Amino acid sequence: MSTQVLAASNQLLEVLGEQLDITDSQHEAAKSHYKAVGAWLNQEDSEIAKYNPIIFPQGSFRLGTVVRPIGDVDEYDVDLVCELQALNQRAVTPLQLKELVGKRLRENKKYDAMLEPLNRCWRLNYADGARFHMDILPAVPDLTVAPTPAPSKSFGPISIPDRSLNDWYYSNPTAFAEWFKERMKVQLFAAREKLAKSLREHVEDIPEYRVRTPLQRAVQLLKRHRDVVFQNLPDERPSSILITTLAARSYGNQVSIVEALQTIVRDMALHIETQGGVYWVPNPVNSKENFVDRWQSKPKLREAFLSWLDRARGEFSSAVLQESTGSMVKSFAASLGEGSVKVAAAKAFSADELQARPSSTPRIVITEPSKPHAA
Amino acid sequence: MTENDVCLDIIHAQFNELVEHYQGLSLHEDQPGRWIVRGDLTFRAEYNGVEMAGTFSVLITLPDDYPASPPKICETGEQIPREADFHVYPTTGNFCLGAQIEVRRKFAQNPDLLHFVKDQVVHFLYALVYRSWFGKMPWGELSHSGKGILEYYNELFHVSGHKPTLHLLLALHDRVFHRTWMCPCGSGRKLRKCHGPQLKELVAHCTPEDVLSDMKTILDYVSPKNTNADARQP
Numbered sequence A: 001m002s003t004q005v006l007a008a009s010n011q012l013l014e015v016l017g018e019q020l021d022i023t024d025s026q027h028e029a030a031k032s033h034y035k036a037v038g039a040w041l042n043q044e045d046s047e048i049a050k051y052n053p054i055i056f057p058q059g060s061f062r063l064g065t066v067v068r069p070i071g072d073v074d075e076y077d078v079d080l081v082c083e084l085q086a087l088n089q090r091a092v093t094p095l096q097l098k099e100l101v102g103k104r105l106r107e108n109k110k111y112d113a114m115l116e117p118l119n120r121c122w123r124l125n126y127a128d129g130a131r132f133h134m135d136i137l138p139a140v141p142d143l144t145v146a147p148t149p150a151p152s153k154s155f156g157p158i159s160i161p162d163r164s165l166n167d168w169y170y171s172n173p174t175a176f177a178e179w180f181k182e183r184m185k186v187q188l189f190a191a192r193e194k195l196a197k198s199l200r201e202h203v204e205d206i207p208e209y210r211v212r213t214p215l216q217r218a219v220q221l222l223k224r225h226r227d228v229v230f231q232n233l234p235d236e237r238p239s240s241i242l243i244t245t246l247a248a249r250s251y252g253n254q255v256s257i258v259e260a261l262q263t264i265v266r267d268m269a270l271h272i273e274t275q276g277g278v279y280w281v282p283n284p285v286n287s288k289e290n291f292v293d294r295w296q297s298k299p300k301l302r303e304a305f306l307s308w309l310d311r312a313r314g315e316f317s318s319a320v321l322q323e324s325t326g327s328m329v330k331s332f333a334a335s336l337g338e339g340s341v342k343v344a345a346a347k348a349f350s351a352d353e354l355q356a357r358p359s360s361t362p363r364i365v366i367t368e369p370s371k372p373h374a375a
Numbered sequence B: 001m002t003e004n005d006v007c008l009d010i011i012h013a014q015f016n017e018l019v020e021h022y023q024g025l026s027l028h029e030d031q032p033g034r035w036i037v038r039g040d041l042t043f044r045a046e047y048n049g050v051e052m053a054g055t056f057s058v059l060i061t062l063p064d065d066y067p068a069s070p071p072k073i074c075e076t077g078e079q080i081p082r083e084a085d086f087h088v089y090p091t092t093g094n095f096c097l098g099a100q101i102e103v104r105r106k107f108a109q110n111p112d113l114l115h116f117v118k119d120q121v122v123h124f125l126y127a128l129v130y131r132s133w134f135g136k137m138p139w140g141e142l143s144h145s146g147k148g149i150l151e152y153y154n155e156l157f158h159v160s161g162h163k164p165t166l167h168l169l170l171a172l173h174d175r176v177f178h179r180t181w182m183c184p185c186g187s188g189r190k191l192r193k194c195h196g197p198q199l200k201e202l203v204a205h206c207t208p209e210d211v212l213s214d215m216k217t218i219l220d221y222v223s224p225k226n227t228n229a230d231a232r233q234p
């Protein structure tokens, strides 16, 4: 690929990644909001204080792979776990657990006004211009597995209510986040070091959320591409956890976003296993959990995933292989959303750079290719 | 005018045509009598609706008997590893664009530089760029060494197994095809109604020595001494 367009693609994708991302101040705001919720749950007069509630982030907010929804009215989703550490699934039903947390939240006038019950969790709709809502998922420690000898600051496996609130579902968001971080630790350290240098600070003082690795950027871009492709087919949309897991497995510490994307889309499908004829993408921290268990009963979901992946390969490759910055931007705009790409392009390039030059390279349609051979 | 001058005129005329489409290239006399084309080759190509583009620094070497034989091409920018897995001959760095006879056959259809680049080199580069994004070759590839040669001829002759191909190659080597003979492929049909026309066309693109060398390679691959033959099935 041409080096200029490659450099320009990286520049555009970096700025676009920032556009899709939650900002540092939104991050700080979300953090202080959920700490306040934690304090409210733990206050002396709280009925559930005795269960030792604790709030911590999970999912894309925790992983640094948040993606702004398409369209400007939508808000970021901040996923939190509220674990009642001194309770367990023998002492409480999933429904009771959800109600315990909900009741305490409703006792606060401010929270009561913004509370929205969801399937198995509670949503707080902040109306203070923060442009996010927080989903609080009630949990208790999972006593069916032995506690991991993990570092003290991380939390272990949890039990959460399933969709019907009838049964427990097992999860380990902390271990997953640790696994994800491990996959990109080389570039994570490099990114923190670079920021520290530019700010004349110590690496240790740069919190991880203030930098993004090429893996995180690639996951954000893939999720945005998925959101564009499945805008009108929400039922067939590949899940974020599936994309994130396959991307992290494929990532090979590439330094540039384009090279990370290239490797990831090339290798992602290689990490789909089969176990006794069943398609299987194991949860990296719980091999018994299969992220594609629905592919057996709904083969359409697998087809949708594979054709999305093929489309991502085609569109990303042709975008970074354009001859001019202008046509590269156009190409990305078609795949990742006109609005955000145009804003990113305006930030990343001058008007001169965006002028699309007419191409002089002959365009060939290949009809009778020969198969290359090795001696 | 000597024969040499005629060749020189052809090379210059062909290069001028090439550079009209591929501006980054230039013509040089590397050593007395040895002509090369080098520089940046930017291509765009589409296959089955998927577009690929790229720029590679290349070196095209014209053989002494050009244009009777096709040029050779290698890459000088270290973008492509010199590995058989990337279809590059490890020692020379030359691309293996296809089975040798196929490269000659294609070149003979339009024996000039522009067609060589458009119809062979661009296809090859497209396939490598495609592979870097999709993890596989867009239209497949031949296996390495003898197995790949056999695959090539089997596809070319539309036969399976090594026997019909070896019989046909033997006929090609001997260069005698009587129209009324039975076809050596074993179809039971007359040569003229079976592989006759194809063999006649191929004669122009290979010497008996080329054919013999391909036959030996295939025989080495299928011989019972080669116990790995089965293990190397795809």
Ligand SMILES: [Zn+2]
Pocket: A372, A373, A374, A375, B084, B086, B087, B088, B096
């Ligand atoms: Zn090869």
Ligand SMILES: [Zn+2]
Pocket: B183, B184, B185, B186, B187, B194, B195, B196
């Ligand atoms: Zn025949």
